[in-house]
Amino acid sequence: TKFIHYLCLNIDFKSRNRGTTIPSLVKSDLVKIEIPFIDSITEQLRIVSILDKAFDAIDKAKQNAEQNLNNAKELFESYLQRVFEERGEGWEEKKLGEITNIIGGGTPSKRNSDYYVGDILWASVRDLKQDLLKDTEFKITEDAVKNSSTNIIPKGNVVIATRVGLGKVCILENDTAINQDLRGIIPKNTRRINSEFLFYWFKSISKLIIQAGTGATVQGVKLPFVKGLLMPFPNIDKQRQIVKRIDIIKSKVQSLESIYQQKLDDLEELKKSILEKAFSGEL
Numbered sequence: 613t614k615f616i617h618y619l620c621l622n623i624d625f626k627s628r629n630r631g632t633t634i635p636s637l638v639k640s641d642l643v644k645i646e647i648p649f650i651d652s653i654t655e656q657l658r659i660v661s662i663l664d665k666a667f668d669a670i671d672k673a674k675q676n677a678e679q680n681l682n683n684a685k686e687l688f689e690s691y692l693q694r695v696f697e698e699r700g701e702g703w704e705e706k707k708l709g710e711i712t713n714i715i716g717g718g719t720p721s722k723r724n725s726d727y728y729v730g731d732i733l734w735a736s737v738r739d740l741k742q743d744l745l746k747d748t749e750f751k752i753t754e755d756a757v758k759n760s761s762t763n764i765i766p767k768g769n770v771v772i773a774t775r776v777g778l779g780k781v782c783i784l785e786n787d788t789a790i791n792q793d794l795r796g797i798i799p800k801n802t803r804r805i806n807s808e809f810l811f812y813w814f815k816s817i818s819k820l821i822i823q824a825g826t827g828a829t830v831q832g833v834k835l836p837f838v839k840g841l842l843m844p845f846p847n848i849d850k851q852r853q854i855v856k857r858i859d860i861i862k863s864k865v866q867s868l869e870s871i872y873q874q875k876l877d878d879l880e881e882l883k884k885s886i887l888e889k890a891f892s893g894e895l
Contacts, residue, residue: 618659618660618887618890619647619649621887623647625637628645659890659895663887666886674880677875680868681869684868684869688861688862689816695854696844703845704845705843705845707840708839709840711799711800711801711805712799712810714797714798714838715765715790715795716790716796717789718760718792719792720752720757720759721759726755727753729753730753730756732756732787733747733789734748735788735791735794736749736794737793740780743782744783745783746785748788761792762789764788766784767784769783769796769798770784770797770798770810772794774793774833775831775833776830776832778832779822781815781818805845806848809852812854813843813844813845824837
């Protein structure tokens with residue numbers, strides 16, 4: 613049975629998919645698959661024994677790499693927490709609504725397809741995949757902006773999710789319109805609040821925002837909650853210094869994450885390679 617299990621792992625079932633909406637396999641296709649079967653039980657057991665040992669070692673290596681990957685992410689999160697908790701002299705604390713303008717968004721009517729053939733970036737929660745938002749799935753026209761409640765947030769500013777993807781935050785590389793699940797956070801005085809510092813502060817309180825979410829089916833936070841968030845900050849020069857230090861740590865952590873992710877990919881490829889050898893007589 614284990615021999616058949618390993619043999620099946622070496623078969624590309626996805627290429628035999630017959631489903632359009634739901635992936636599915638047809639029995640008539642399955643019974644025609646030719647397999648490199650070995651009639652000798654002794655040889656089957658020998659191959660199973662080798663694969664068991666090899667896969668056990670690979671799985672342990674993957675667990676270690678995954679743990680290291682998680683540790684790297686936790687290291688950055690821990691550093692951010694310390695930055696905003698262990699404050700020095702001269703820091704002050706203000707409600708977010710006092711020091712920033714908080715701008716909401718909206719969705720142009722989907723019934724008018726012409727609205728979605730423009731060149732204005734229009735972001736939803738699913739576009740907030742990276743720290744820097746460079747592009748969006750949909751782009752809209754000026755008419756779409758005029759005839760809806762969406763707003764264009766100027767580049768260089770912070771956008772947060774206040775519904776659905778709570779805790780997500782990004783900085784805009786370009787001027788971008790937003791939908792109703794997002795809020796643009798724009799400093800009232802850029803000589804007092806640095807947008808990148810603001811971005812990292814939001815990253816540090818992502819768990820707090822998630823915990824504050826309410827709603828039976830869709831979790832969200834309301835505008836009064838966002839406005840009432842207390843933001844700690846030093847003078848603008850100190851903010852820039854802190855941002856530079858965080859950027860350095862972030863770069864090193866991303867390098868570590870890349871290394872461990874590559875190890876995971878390599879280990880998965882190693883598994884495939886060993887399986888191919890096992891059923892081509894090269895093991």
